[in-house]
Amino acid sequence: MLEALRQAEKAFRKNEVPIGAVIVKNGRVIARGFNKREKTQNALFHAEIIAINKACKKLKSWRLDGCDLYVTLEPCPMCSGAICNARIDKVIYATSETTSHDGLCEMILSSTRLNHKTLLVHDEKYQQECAYLLSEFFKSKRNKKT
């Protein structure tokens, strides 16, 4: 999760909503990503999507069996669906603070209507750091507006 937090810090420095993700297979990080929506002006470029894209390229497969995804914030529905489509085994997230889509992630990952189920785990180890980064980001945005 520390690696995912480092990715989120990169996003923070680039004035993006600070969310980071890494994908791990057999104990090794195989892909990293941080949110780039503003820089790329692309609605798809969330941290998880960037990491999944890299992992598929690296493994030359759309099936990321045996892979776990660590992410600083609980995934949105798009990323939850992508995680499911990529057959990722487990998602470990640090915080769900600031998300407005609370509950939808778990609903998608555990849905019996989809071809795959992904385990969703809340890891509290870096919860405060990940949440602090997000709250600082939004606080600075609000201050700029006033």
Place this chain on the structure above:
Amino acid sequence: MLEALRQAEKAFRKNEVPIGAVIVKNGRVIARGFNKREKTQNALFHAEIIAINKACKKLKSWRLDGCDLYVTLEPCPMCSGAICNARIDKVIYATSETTSHDGLCEMILSSTRLNHKTLLVHDEKYQQECAYLLSEFFKSKRNKKT
């Protein structure tokens, strides 16, 4: 929708699950996509994602306000989430046959927990053609296996 069907036919010819999508703004098609998951070996490359990616690049904005997305099959959770994230106004789909995620799309697009609501419309005009293409595809896959 005929344009989306043409895209799905392209996917069929390339031995991909035949799903096509187009994005329309002010009555003009601004982006097209067809499913390329197998060719690219990438879990993200659904027709809708490819079309959204192209539309963001074309409009140089992650906000696709004023855009409608036509798609031959009711979108999966990943694509439904992406549609929401891109602030697309309306999704028009031809069929929901063969999908196992029936209901999740509407739940995501209309969720009060997200920042945006997208209208979901079922257009029956090319329903039979779009469903036939999918059933022929899966029939040919089953025949190859036996």
